[in-house]
Amino acid sequence: MSREQMREKQRDKEKVMSVRDRMAQFQSSASKSANPGEKRKVGRRSSNDATPTLSNKKEGRTFGSVASASQPPPSKAITPPVVPSRDSKLHTYEVPSYCDSLFTELCRLRRDGLLVDCNLHLPDNSYKVHRLVLTAVSQTAEVWLRSGQRGLNEVNLSELEGGDLVTPSGLQALLDFAYYGEMGLAYASGNGLEEVLQVCRCLGAERLAQVCRTGTPAHADREKEKSLQMFRNLWERHVGCDVTLQAESGELFPAHRVVLAAGGDYFRALLCGGLRESGEEVVCLRGVAAWVLQDLLRFVYSGRLRLGWSNVWDLAEAAVQFQLQGALSLCLSFLQEDMDCETCLDTLALAEAYGLDELGRAAEDYTLAHFQSVSEGEKFRDLPCPLLQRLLERDSLCTDSELKVFNAVICWVEEDQGQRLPYLPRLLQKVRFPLMSPAELKEVKDCNLLTRSRELRTVLETVNNLLQGEQRQVECKPRSANQVLVLVGGDSVDEDFARREPNQCLWFAKRFLRGPGLIRTVEWKPLAQLPEPPRFRHCVCVLNNKLYILGGRKYYGALDILKSTLRFDPVQCVWECLPDMTCPRDYFAAVCVRGKVFVLGGNLDDRTCLDSVEYYTPEDNTWRLAQPLDTPLCGHAAAVMDGKIFVSGGCDSRLRCLSSLWLYDPSTGCSKLAPMATGAGRAGHVMLVLGGRLVVAGGLQPLWVGFGDQLQCEAYDPDQNSWTLLSLLPRPHLSPAATSLDGQLYVLGGSSADTACDTPWVHRYDPRQGCWDKLGAMPRPYADLAACTLQLPISLRG
Structure with a gap:
């Protein structure tokens, strides 16, 4: 410069x-x-x-x-x-x-010859130093500084008492002590030590002399702290400034x-x-x-x-x-x-x-995590519109209900209605109305501001459509900060170890706790009870924060496979019976995409696998058939990435375990992609989207005789159409539950093909660490269960 x-x-x-x-x-x-x-x-x-x-x-x-x-x-x-x-x-x-940083910079200034104001001369050498640094270790230099003498930029040491005996190596040891807080080992004994003591006597360096006399190496940090204290004392007395x-x-x-x-x-x-x-x-x-x-x-x-x-x-x-x-x-x-x-x-x-x-991210995260309290404060009303809009669109915004977000926007506008009203339509685009209950939507509908312009009347029309069940939009993503992990159904051995019994409880993970050492536990809390009948080997989907529970079994007979469907509103804690699917299914797959619920394949009657696909549209409360799969499947997995449905593995009607991966289109059917890389096939596994890739985990694989647990996990890259191996699961998980939360993959429960024992554990995969962690156990060792993430009111989360 x-x-x-x-x-x-x-x-x-x-x-x-x-x-x-x-x-x-x-x-x-x-x-x-x-x-x-x-x-x-x-x-x-x-x-x-x-x-x-x-x-x-x-x-x-x-x-x-x-x-x-x-x-x-x-x-x-x-x-x-x-x-x-x-x-x-x-x-x-x-x-x-x-202190260490300051002295590092002092050394750099001396090396660069900046602000050095004292030349120490010996017969054949001269040393440029900062007088203040020298003063911190030399009483003689301190006397010069306190006396205010000028003209001491050039000091001939031979003119001082004892100066004619000062050697270059002795003086260098003193300067090292002044700038680094220590002296080299070469001066620690014999002639070297005597040379150091001589320069100490000449310049009154008592601290260094004491180090030499005790024979204990100088503690660099402590000595530099003493020198800094000397700087501070001189500054407070305006000496040498x-x-x-x-x-x-x-x-x-x-x-x-x-x-x-x-x-x-x-x-x-x-x-x-x-x-x-x-x-x-x-x-x-x-x-x-x-x-x-x-x-x-x-x-x-x-x-x-x-x-x-x-x-x-x-x-x-x-x-x-x-x-x-x-x-x-x-x-x-x-x-x-x-x-x-x-x-x-x-x-x-x-x-x-x-x-x-970094501070901005922390402040924004805090604001989002405490949005309700922050939005009630006076400072919130002074936010510029661009920042308010940025906060509203964050998935991590934490609130008891989306109505609180709407009310915060209205309060912000009413602070200066004349100037801010034109910005209300833009802000309301960030409010997630489909997450509201009917009672909340009615409260929104009563807001007088929504009749003030054509754009706002469009918002009002959207609210009316939601109230009438005529939703015509893609699914609305819940706010991730409010989401919790929820377990649904499954079965387990009863307390007497006499028989298996289905589970009717919905549990959610209130907290993940870390105990002493590697001990971890999960604090579970009941959320609701499944209406009769209980279910296992079922599927769940979440659409607009409504939980859809589909098919499965109520017990263990061939006629106990279900085609009924339920919908649960976690905000109102209300169950609703929906129309039945066209046929019973268990060991099938289900996904939500483009505002619809799709179910794919599955087991019909313990002898027949299905290739049929059907989908439910909430707008007209109806199931319709879509293009079938390429082959009848059960025990397969499905996931949605970038609006596309992917189907992996499973068993066909002849109980052959497949390693296939398909891209499924409801209008045109399946197209094959690169098969999974591990083993001769995989079934009873899970597949979820994580970091732009499809991750498959758990399940079983075919062996020379029968089937065995599959611990190897792998990930599919759609851009490369290829698979890469991931870390092994620590324990078997056959037909487990799985969901993703905060960018991490959770696999819960299931059983083991090798031992036929149920798995009680919850494992989490963090893509940043590339490894699995055991977080603790479920309330019971459930198998054939399902899991999801739901946005719960703060009052329920506790």
Whole structure:
């Protein structure tokens, strides 16, 4: 970077506004685009305002891992910070590695010959050093500095008492101690040790002399901390300060150039880059309050910062401006760890203003996780429309019901109806009306704002269609943050181990718990009871957060196979009987795609496999036939990826286990794809979409005699039309349940073909780790069960 560019950069820095002014300015401009003419309410405060308390914090707290941050030019903000209603107590935070980082930079400055202000001469050598660094270990140098003597840039050691006996190696050991906190092993004994002691006597280096006398190697970190403490003592007494920083209001703060340059990139460029300020004794820092400058200087000399909600915004802004990474990391960690519903939007505003991506993600995640509480606060009403729209479209938005989302949008519009009403249709496109119950839809229908324009009347028409059961759209994805894993049906051995009995309970996983060591458990909670009859070997689908339970068996006879279907509304906890399928099915597959429920193949009567496919349309409550499969199948699996239905494996009517993979189209039927790579076939397995691939797991495989458990998992890449192997399942899972949640695959229960024993375990596959984890057991060792994910009200999740 040229000098002229550096000067231009500095002039730009001098023009920087405070974080509140910048954020308020953007909020004003954002409101003009989203809400033209709106006058914003900006909660600005001075440094003397009431300040917040830190709950459960202690003095001297250390952030073990600090957040990373970059400092791009300030960009758009969202809202200006307001005063949280808390106490004014501040607490001290520190960067544990700060001292080491500072001395690393001091070594770099010396290596580059920057700000070195003392030449130590021996007869045949000279050593350039920073006088302040030397002073931290030399009492003689400290006397020079305290006396304010000038002209000591050139020091001839031979003129000092005992200086004629100082050797280059002895002096080098002293300088290593000053900059690195230790001396090399070459000086630890014999002549080397005596040379070190001689330079210690000459320059009054008592700390190093003590190390030599005890024979114990110096503890580098401890010695550098002592030197930093010396810097701090000299700074507090204004000893040796060679530059003065002037705050916006005119207050002056003396400091040491070399410490400032080592403390941050901004000061290094300012003082070492050939700018005008590098030669001036007083440097004016515009846009910085005196107290902010004082706090940051204290950080530069200690690595510690006192933080609370009263000062964190200004300090974070100044840390960005002066590129003080350590101070900024403390501010970001404070904001992230102490975030709550009052401050998350302010924190998000700061992150947006300065491109602090990690903090922005944390603030947005917190806002989404606590959306109901945040949306009830006053700050929510000041959100710019683009940000509100971004929050509404997130799957991870957590809410008790979608009606809460609708009401939040309406409240935001009513804050300034005249300016915001034109943006209501765009926002309502992000509200997931199909997830609402009829009672909630009726409440939406009663909203007067929906009659104010043609576009809003279209929304009202959609609501009416949903109320009349005339849904004409693709399935509506539930909010993933509200989803839980649900077990449906199955059978197990009774408590007396006398016989098998079907299960009528729906369970959901309330929490996944980690105990001591590798012990993990799942806390299960009953959700509902299946209406008669009980079911196993059935299928489930979820469409618009409604659970469809299809076919299966009620008991173990050939005539006990079911063709009935049920629908369960988890919000209302209401069951509904739907029309029967055209024929009974168990060991079949079912998927939801394009707003329809498809069932494919299956076992008809324990002798006949089916190739028929039929689909249910909720709009007219009717089942219809589609194109059949290429071959009759049972024990196969199906999944939907990118709107396409894939079918894998299974057994045909002659009990041959297949390794085939088909792409199924309801209009044209099946087309073959690359077969599975493992074994001679697979049946009784599961297949789910994970990370853009189809993952198959569990089931059985044909052996020379009979069948055996299949533990090998594999994944299909549709772009390459090929399979790759994944980690082995830790335990057998034949005819298990499976579902995906938060980008991870869950396989639950089933049995073992080898031992005929039921499997109680829940295993989870994380594609990022590439391995399976055992999470615990189900309420009972269920086999032939089904699972899904449902969005439950917060009141049910507990």
